[in-house]
Amino acid sequence: xxxxxxxxxxxxxxxxxxxxxxxxxxxxxxxxxxxxxxxxxxxxxxxxxxxxxxxxxxxxxxxxxxxxxxxxxxxxxxxxxxxxxxxxxxxxxxxxxxxxxxxxxxxxxxxxxxxxxxxxxxxxxxxxxxxxxxxxxxxxxxxxxxxxxxxxxxxxxxxxxxxxxxxxxxxxxxxxxxxxxxxxxxxxxxxxxxxxxxxxxxxxxxxxxxxxxxxxxxxxxxxxxxxxxxxxxxxxxxxxxxxxxxxxxxxxxxxxxxxxxxxxxxxxxxxxxxxxxxxxxxxxxxxxxxxxxxxxxxxxxxxxxxxxxxxxxxxxxxxxxxxxxxxxxxxxxxxxxxxxxxxxxxxxxxxxxxxxxxxxxxxxxxxxxxxxxxxxxxxxxxxxxxxxxxxxxxxxxxxxxxxxxxxxxxxxxxxxxxxxxxxxxxxxxxxxxxxxxxxx
Amino acid sequence: xxxxxxxxxxxxxxxxxxxxxxxxxxxxxxxxxxxxxxxxxxxxxxxxxxxxxxxxxxxxxxxxxxxxxxxxxxxxxxxxxxxxxxxxxxxxxxxxxxxxxxxxxxxxxxxxxxxxxxxxxxxxxxxxxxxxxxxxxxxxxxxxxxxxxxxxxxxxxxxxxxxxxxxxxxxxxxxxxxxxxxxxxxxxxxxxxxxxxxxxxxxxxxxxxxxxxxxxxxxxxxxxxxxxxxxxxxxxxxxxxxxxxxxxxxxxxxxxxxxxxxxxxxxxxxxxxxxxxxxxxxxxxxxxxxxxxxxxxxxxxxxxxxxxxxxxxxxxxxxxxxxxxxxxxxxxxxxxxxxxxxxxxxxxxxxxxxxxxxxxxxxxxxxxxxxxxxxxxxxxxxxxxxxxxxxxxxxxxxxxxxxxxxxxxxxxxxxxxxxxxxxxxxxxxxxxxxxxxxxx
Numbered sequence: 057x058x059x060x061x062x063x064x065x066x067x068x069x070x071x072x073x074x075x076x077x078x079x080x081x082x083x084x085x086x087x088x089x090x091x092x093x094x095x096x097x098x099x100x101x102x103x104x105x106x107x108x109x110x111x112x113x114x115x116x117x118x119x120x121x122x123x124x125x126x127x128x129x130x131x132x133x134x135x136x137x138x139x140x141x142x143x144x145x146x147x148x149x150x151x152x153x154x155x156x157x158x159x160x161x162x163x164x165x166x167x168x169x170x171x172x173x174x175x176x177x178x179x180x181x182x183x184x185x186x187x188x189x190x191x192x193x194x195x196x197x198x199x200x201x202x203x204x205x206x207x208x209x210x211x212x213x214x215x216x217x218x219x220x221x222x223x224x225x226x227x228x229x230x231x232x233x234x235x236x237x238x239x240x241x242x243x244x245x246x247x248x249x250x251x252x253x254x255x256x257x258x259x260x261x262x263x264x265x266x267x268x269x270x271x272x273x274x275x276x277x278x279x280x281x282x283x284x285x286x287x288x289x290x291x292x293x294x295x296x297x298x299x300x301x302x303x304x305x306x307x308x309x310x311x312x313x314x315x316x317x318x319x320x321x322x323x324x325x326x327x328x329x330x331x332x333x334x335x336x337x338x339x340x341x342x343x344x345x346x347x348x349x350x351x352x353x354x355x356x357x358x359x360x361x362x363x364x365x366x367x368x369x370x371x372x373x374x375x376x377x378x379x380x381x382x383x384x385x386x387x388x389x390x391x392x393x394x395x396x397x398x399x400x401x402x403x404x405x406x407x408x409x410x411x412x413x414x415x416x417x418x419x420x421x422x423x424x425x426x427x428x429x430x431x432x433x434x435x436x437x438x439x440x441x442x443x444x445x446x447x448x449x450x451x452x453x454x455x456x457x458x459x460x461x462x463x464x465x466x467x468x469x470x471x472x473x474x475x476x477x478x479x480x481x482x483x484x485x486x487x488x489x490x491x492x493x494x495x496x
Numbered sequence: 497x498x499x500x501x502x503x504x505x506x507x508x509x510x511x512x513x514x515x516x517x518x519x520x521x522x523x524x525x526x527x528x529x530x531x532x533x534x535x536x537x538x539x540x541x542x543x544x545x546x547x548x549x550x551x552x553x554x555x556x557x558x559x560x561x562x563x564x565x566x567x568x569x570x571x572x573x574x575x576x577x578x579x580x581x582x583x584x585x586x587x588x589x590x591x592x593x594x595x596x597x598x599x600x601x602x603x604x605x606x607x608x609x610x611x612x613x614x615x616x617x618x619x620x621x622x623x624x625x626x627x628x629x630x631x632x633x634x635x636x637x638x639x640x641x642x643x644x645x646x647x648x649x650x651x652x653x654x655x656x657x658x659x660x661x662x663x664x665x666x667x668x669x670x671x672x673x674x675x676x677x678x679x680x681x682x683x684x685x686x687x688x689x690x691x692x693x694x695x696x697x698x699x700x701x702x703x704x705x706x707x708x709x710x711x712x713x714x715x716x717x718x719x720x721x722x723x724x725x726x727x728x729x730x731x732x733x734x735x736x737x738x739x740x741x742x743x744x745x746x747x748x749x750x751x752x753x754x755x756x757x758x759x760x761x762x763x764x765x766x767x768x769x770x771x772x773x774x775x776x777x778x779x780x781x782x783x784x785x786x787x788x789x790x791x792x793x794x795x796x797x798x799x800x801x802x803x804x805x806x807x808x809x810x811x812x813x814x815x816x817x818x819x820x821x822x823x824x825x826x827x828x829x830x831x832x833x834x835x836x837x838x839x840x841x842x843x844x845x846x847x848x849x850x851x852x853x854x855x856x857x858x859x860x861x862x863x864x865x866x867x868x869x870x871x872x873x874x875x876x877x878x879x880x881x882x883x884x885x886x887x888x889x890x891x892x893x894x895x896x897x898x899x900x901x902x903x904x905x906x907x908x909x910x911x912x913x914x915x916x917x918x919x920x921x922x923x924x925x926x927x928x929x930x931x932x933x934x935x936x
Binding site for chain 2: 070071072073074075076077078079081082083084085086088091093095120129130133134137139141179183186187188190191192194195196218220221222223224225226227228229230244245246247249250256257258259260261262263264266267268269273274276277278280281282286291292293294317318367370371372376377379382383384387389390397398399400401402404
């Protein structure tokens, strides 16, 4: 059983592919382990039809990198299974990341080839982080990218993340964090509430009604215990009868009712009328039940006050991974200076060299291009907004990018980044990226 | 920071939706918290077009349930945020699951409405596990179900799980476990290797070649450090040149070469001929690069010796969640006896009552139906194979269902369960479930 828990309550150093450590060993043998190297995480493209992506996970990742150590149990496992040799184990036992990291801050939009994370260190140090870097960025950015389309479709109405049950239990907590960065108002997930300071919400499920002898008994118990401001779930038996029972018991101070099945658009209309006719003009209508960005958009004209979104959010609404890769783009040559490197590939674009990125804006402040400079910042973009921030220096975390406070700042950044993009980002239909990526 | 780590290196008690705890509180208020209750986890249907699903996650889940506690930090969080009241906190502080659990063992096939897990306890105890039960079963079963189609398509050739980088870091370890249950031969994931005793594999990536001054330098370092039995990645620059360099350096004892881009079918053929012509008849060909069950099937006629499968595996190959639900199906009535309960729904089939399940077999031992009895085991199935096993009794784990050894047994069970199903399960094309589910 593991005893050393990381910031997410989980350990990080073995969240690593076997081959990262065999490369570590072979590079120690050749001496390349010590070569200064620059790795870059980026997506070759967006998921099919998507207009933009949203970066998330960096805060979690940086905390994990700062804690990335191989403890005695890890080393015993690696020794016992013969993954690496004695010399390598000795190096791993002293491992701590001592390099520099830059990247797009969480909440920022990204496009094909955007250098979302840049890691500069020795080859061995930067290489061994590969699997972990990609796990965190690919998962959290996939969720944030889907979440952003949902909050965009909701047009200001609150969206609540409630998909924990449809994804891995730890992924659920990370998904809640990513959703809030992309504009969700809260989550059902208590672990996420505790770790990241997120607002958690929830009242009752159908089982609560069913365990009581009658719906009236269940509602009365809920109201007495949780207060009249609670949300009553009204579709266990008959929605109209349930709404009347709810109002009968709670009066006009009833907080909300929740609809979780059937034709939500039609129901929201007649339930709103029914509530109003009973004097409950302030009782809100919460809708849930397999919502995604498309059904949220379809509900825009209906009198729904908030949306609970689960499965489609935590599975990235058709794009469960962001598809980012982590590639060596530069490394020290014989002279000591950095040399651009890239795989030769017929089917993929690979551009070697350290990237710099700005978002080019027109005179009204609307983004027009993602501009990448290779080896130096783009030079002709006086209106360009530089996108890379430094997160770590000599292995030390720089302030502002981690911890619960970083989530709120990332959420504001998401709002600002979205506002700057052309309005094509609000279209849910498949299409090209909202702005083209160009190499200067 | 969390300090108490569960069997997966992570904590479990707050992997719970807010509303499970508010229901706990309101049910304490009404007294329903103490009512004997039966909850059932099942899928209303399989993902679109799938012929069968494979159960996975139960072993991880049972360990988590046995450890499911609210420690002082959890209680402080719940108190500080006002999720529940003082009385409820007191009950939570003493919480430990004391009920019984039955279900389909890991590796077993399941179909629509199969009672994959049955939890019998007080309402409060069984209800509060809902989110965690579903997170584990929905994730791990989705991965195992996809993995099973891949091993089936591979027709006996080894499949290696290597998708860690495309999913959440903890989900990655669980995915590796689920993949091995469904027939994968090993994983790249070291955390999974350590936790579950899985075989881990891997050698080197393109970055290893690129950090050296030449491919020859890189290959020489890898061979010297990892031995001639290693796998050399040959598509960084030019495949033919790389294969010749590899054989030149390693001789005929070279373990394998790996192809990670381009037309894998065509390459496998000419690279096999090239290796043979150089005398390397025992050097294997490993293929990777966005494989899924369909491309694995397409490679069947090509001389590929093993498959590395990543993204499509860890994202469930189009079905990233199994879509299972956890429903109250029976609870104590006034007389103390259990009463079947179910939500009334126009759009979903809900059958109340405790389920029993057998797989009906024909005279040749081939499965023909999933037969469910409500309230009692199906009676007319002398050829039927009972599917439910007891995993926990009075809150105690029964032996054989948890720990690393359970993975190997589940893997054998998967093989046996697949062999018993009609061969329509080998078809990758969309279709109906391989056998119908009937209620007796």
